[in-house]
Every structure is written in structure tokens, then in C-alpha cells.
Amino acid sequence: MNSTSISAAVTPQPLFITPAEVCSEFSYHHPSVARINNGGFGCCPSSLISYQRQIQMQWLRQPDEFFFNQLQPGMLRSRNVIKDLINADHVDEVSIVDNVSTAISIVLQHMAWGFAEGKFHSGDATVMFHCAYGAVKKSVEAYFVRAGGYVIEVPLPFPVNSDDEILQEFRQALDKSKQNGRRVRLAIIDHVTFMPTVVMPVKQLVSICREAGIDHVFIDAAHGIGCVDVDMKQIGADFYTSNLHKWLFCPPSAAFLYCRKSNQSSALHHPVVTHQYGNGLATESSWIGTRDYSAQLVVPKVLEFVNRFEGGIDGIKRRNHDAVVDMGEMLAKAWGTQLGCPPHMCSSMVMVGLPACLHVSSDQDSWKLRTYLRDKFGVEVSIYYRPPKDGEVGPLTGYARISYQVYNKVDDYYKFRDAINQLVHDAFTCASLPDSYIRLV
């Protein structure tokens, strides 16, 4: 760039966001915490927080005017942005809700009505993976099982080496239920499992469901958008939900629920009922009583933010993935362990085996270790206990789920590497921490 031309020099604007700008956007994050758990609660850049605040102040300034003139058009704009991002056909197929937990409850409540209204029969089943998120399992219990349904759990092999291992388990479970004469009404499939984290072969899983005649296929993609490719038409599910605050930089919190147009889809309702009841789930969800909707209204600005990065959201995804694999391999090498899956089966997160000598031998231990890493070393990372299987010799029972997002630095992972090495050096074991160490009720 020749800036010494005769005419007034014009400093060219950088095409893309610079590392310094990224740093500045996240400079409010706790400076001494190695924040490698983006999968937990996500993150939001300062410029979006400021924009959100403007919206909040607009509401507080004159709420009636905002309610009557701004809110609905704003929600529709956000839904249109999502529709384009996920390649949905109609904006009517896109509802915005608080989070995936809400979306799960919406779909499962609909299933519960299916039982109550005689469309489904007692003993009809839902199939889901054993490692489904806790809230999902509870929602299935609260709505599906309570209404008379049965749950088929599919084990997820872990560590896993190929998509085929997962597909095989799934087929086996469906075959077994067919043999038992059980009708499967709903399949709940994670796009990216949360713990242990693995990218599932959703497209093939959906095909298997269709072949097996399962009525409804629901993809829980809490970690979907911004983390993996999200294309509704390609994936072909009936329902698909993803958080926007985890990997798409929205402030807490917002998620979308996609419902493929069909004569069924008009029957879904938001559980919090308002005067909008019966106007379609998208409209119902855009007004569930007086609340702060600002997180849902910033979506267009979010797109502007991601498009400041080279390659937009796809570029971010790719770089996050490459970096997390690099960091994962660095840690595995430093600790003499392994990754929980091959690189192509991870997204912006990966499971890294922890040294066996730490003796992670229960869920309790994993919580204790996590808390200890936070309190003593300033490292925020999720820990997973992987129960040993019969016949296994010396398996790794502890894994860390590391994440990589645009604000991360290699020092974050060195900090973690060194913390674990320190623990190993000090002959630390999880048993050395009292059970009361966890500040959980």
C-alpha cells in the first residue's frame, strides 16, 4: 500500500477486524482467567453489549411506543436474519426463544398433548442418546414419560473413532425397539453433544430415522450455529434448535427453534401463553409478557459483527476448529494422553484426556477438579468423568472439554497445561479434595 502518493493520502480502512480490535472487544473478560469453557455460557463482544443497552434504554424511555411500533418489526428482522443463516424456506419456520431448554420444552409439551389427545399411545417411545443434556432428559421425563411415553437410550461410544460407530449403535437401538413392537414417535439427536463433546453425523442419523418411520426428528444443536454447519434443508429434521449466545456472540440469551412447515407445525405453542396464542409459534414467542427482549433484537447487529471477520461465521468456525485441534494435540502430547475423537468429529471444542494419575473416578471428582482449577489456577474448563467399561485396562477416566473462540490466546492453554502438570508433579488426586469442596447444593 503506497501511502506516499502526491494527492492527499487516504489511509485504507482494514478490511477485517484486527487482533487488537478483537482483544478490545473482549477486554472486559476477567483478565486472569484462562477462559476455555466457551461451550458453557458463550461470550458477547463489547460493541454488541453497547448496542443491546441502547435497545434496553429505548424501551425504558417509552415502553408503550416501543411495544406498539418497534418490538414486532425488530423480532421479524431477527428471524429473517436467522432464516437466511440456516437456509430455512420460510420465516414462519423460525421462532426465537430464550434458549434451547425452552425450545426442548416447547416440542416435548407438544408431544405430551399427543398422548393426552390420543394421537400417541401409552408405551410409544422417544429415542435419544445416553449423553443427552441433563435438561433434555428432565424435559423428557416431565412431558413425555409423564404422559405415558417410554425412553430408549442409545449409548454413545467414547472415546469414538468414526461416525460409523455412532450410526451402528443408533441402528441397533432402533432395530431392538422394532422387534419389541414399540412405535418410536420422536428422535432427539444432538448435533454436537455437550459432554463428552463430539460432532454427530446428523444427516445420516436423520436418514436412518426416516427409514425407520419415526414420526418426528428433533435436533438439539445447542452448540450448533457458529460451531458447525447449520443447513436446515440439508439436515432435513422436523425441529432444530440452537443457542445464539454460545457461539454466535449474542448477549444472554437467545436461541432459535426451527419447525419445518407441515400440518403439525402449526400446533406447537409456547408454554407461556399470551393474547398471541394461536397466531403461530413464532408470533407467540415474540411476546410472552413484559420482559427484556433486547438479546433477541440484536441479531442483525450480531451478523454485522461476525462479518467483520475474514470468511464471516464460516471463517470463524474454521479457525476455531483448527486452533482447538492444535491446542488439544499440544495438551495431549504434554500430558501423554489422547484426544477423545478424531479431528473431523470435533467442532470448536474437543475432549482431551487428563493424566490417569489424577484419579478422576466419579462425576463428583470431575466437579471438584473443575472447581480446584478455577480457584487455584484461574483456569475455567469443563471436566468429564468417563466411567471405565468392563474389561478395559487402564482407561483414561478424566477428560477436559477445551474450547476455542476468537478471544482465546495460546497462553490460555499453556496455563492449563502447566496447571495439570503441576498437579501431577504434586501427586494430586481428586480424592485429596473433600466432597464439600464443591459449592453446589
Add this chain to the structure above:
Amino acid sequence: MQHEDPRNGESDHRSSKKPKLSSKFITESDIRDEFSHHHPRVARINNGSFGSCPGSVLTAQRHLQLQFLRQPDAFYFNTLRDGITASRKIIKDFINADHVDEVSLVDNATTAAAIVLQRIGRSFAEGKFQKNDTVLMLHCAFQAVKKSIQAYVTRAGGSVIEVRLPFPVNSEEEIISEFKKSIEEGKSNGRKIRLAIIDHITSMPSLVIPVKELVRICRAEGIEQVFVDAAHAIGSVKVDVKEVGADFYVSNLHKWFFCPPSVAFLYCKKSTSSSDLHHPVVSHEYGNGLPVESAWIGTRDYSSQLVVPAVLEFVNRFEGGIDGIMKRNHDQVVKMGKMLMESWGTNLGSPPEMSAAMIMVGLPSRLCLNSEEDAVTLRSHLRDRYEVEVPIFHQVSKDGEEGVRDKDGFISGYVRISHQVYNTLEDYEKLRDAVNQLVEDGKTCKMLYTE
């Protein structure tokens, strides 16, 4: 009006040796500052719809939001649950509940209605209730509540009785009498009334309902459960859940209690069935009791539920605390209502003792407000042309019934004015003059459609 400065008369600064007395209470100027984010030119006399929140509470909220964003995991594990419990304890004391376990925080009264009604719906679906068992509600119940009944009760096979309240109303006895009549009707044909939903303060038209008496009647008549929808109550009227005696009682904290949008408390009297109440958004806390379920419904911004201590600090800066605020709001809204009524030659929708911080004032019949659309149009016109924000009610005249008249015809429209600490006399004068202008110009609601 705004709180009178207790230092009136003490503005003499000449004797510098005397220590300056610091004001015990919040001053007018402090109040203006606290609400300086409100639109400066809008006469904001609709506090009932969306409430209001002072700057100092917003600052406290922002601090909490940033704390979460800075290190969300630490916030979730170390701060969140305790913070919500602290808020719940404050509310428990405020409303005279026995146990903090009886107090859940949810987004708003609409959510609370869904929680209670979902349980009723389930009872029908699971055969505990019979088809045609009944839910009783007021005809003027909030639209969201009516729809919630449709979504959960009617859909599951239950039936509904609506109690028509007289309006304008002259005494509590008129309401009690209508209520008793409807219960009789409900119990005829052997139907069992499983739930009565009673507003503490109705939304439109706004009236303070004698809930204690109505709950007593419900118990005497064998109605199984009573749910008081008190969306407007806390910060507006005294709230004593033991005195009221209902099974469920909900009130928004962002309407009259200065919380940011949005938060409400749902009180559930301890009983064998209260453990079967669930938040419709299920998380890993399912089964740990409604308060704990409600305190975690997935990743969200819980800051409005965490600022209740800051709100308490704010209201205690006022003379008499929240009681002082309530009394002054009531006195002023009645005074302003009478001022408008006299200027327009109309009426009040209820006697002063049946209003709290809101009151219905008749609009001149010459405006010819004859439909819901007219009410909406007039409201928009007042907002856009006169910068007055006030909700408007269309009073449907009943066949054969004599309505209230002004000198020109039947009064078919009412404004619902409110008074909150930030209001000034000018707000009501603005409304008064706007309506007088419309009448003077010979405008009817129909003419406003094209403007």
C-alpha cells in the same frame, strides 16, 4: 405530586458554622435524576402497563450483568443461586409468607398463570378432574390469562365461568353480589369448581377488588383452589398473602415495585399439591421444587431477579418507604382523576377507595368512542399528536341498561390514569388539555382514523 422537600424553609446558607442537615429522604431533584432516562416530553400516565425503574437500580442491574459476562461460570456457581434466594427472602418478608419455599421468582404474572394453569390442565388430562369441571374467572381478566385458560383448561376438557363485574362500580358489595351469583351458576348442573382466578386489581377497567372477602366466599362454597392474579398489587396496595388466604398469589415487581423488566413473584401456599407445580421450561433442577426450578431455566439474564435488595434501598429513601409511596400515589391519582373529571364534565369509574395508584376517568361522550378500534385509535392519536401515553377503555353498553351520561350522551370511553413518583401535575394537565382540544375541535374517534 413529587415528594415535598422536607428542607423547605431551611435554605438559609448564611450561617455557615451550622452543619448542613443532610436530607433524610430523597429529594425532588433526586427523583428527576433517577427517572431522567424517561422521554422528557411524554406525559407518562400509563405506569400500569410496563412499570418503571429508577437509574440507581438500573446501575445495580448493569453491574450484575457485567459480572456474569466477565466470568459466567464463577457467577453461576458462586453468585446466582444465593442472589436469587436473597431476593426471595426479601419478598417473603414483604408479603408476610411463612416460608421462603413458598416464594418463586418468575418473569412475569403471565408466566405464573401458565404454571398454575398447566397444572390444572394436567389434572384434567390425568383424570383427576372430570370433563366439565370448571374454572371460574372475572370477565375482565387479563387477556393472557384468558388465553392461558383456553390453552390449558378448555383444551383439556374443562369449562369456564366468567363473572361479569359491573362498571362503573359504586361499591364492593356490587362485586361481591355478582361473584356469588356466578358461583351459584357454576355449581348448578353438579359441576365442581376446581379453581377460581381472581384479580386483586383488574387491568381494564381498573378496580381494586375485595379479594379477601371473595377468597372467603370461595372457601365457603367449596371451591378447591384460589389463584389471585395481583399483577398490579405489590407497590400499589398492601400485600399480605396470609390475610388474603389464597393458594396462589402472583404480582409483578417491575410494574409498581421499581424492578427492571422483568420479574414477578409467585406465592404458593404450602400444601400436599404444591410440590407438583413445575416451571414449564424444564432444566436439570426439575423436581427440586418450583422456587429452585424457576431460579434456573437455562442460560439467561437473571439480573432483574437479583436487584431486589437495590430496589428496597431505593424505596426506603422515600418518607414512609413503600407505604408512603403507595399512599401518596393513591392520593394524587384520585386528586388528578377528579381534576380531569371536573374539567371534562364526566365521572370516575369507581369510588376512590376502590382504586390504588390507577383510576378510570370517563371521556367526554362527544368523542363518540364506540369500539375497541376507536379506543386504540384515540390512544395512538394522543401518543403521536399530544405526547400523552394513557391506555383507553371502551365500555360496552349493555342492552336495556342505563349507562352513565354526561351532558351530551352516554359515556362509553374511559382513560386509565396512573400516578407514580416521577409524575408531575403537568402530565395530567397535558391530558386534560388534549382531550379538551379534541372536543373543542369537534373531533370524534372515527375522524382520527384518517389523521
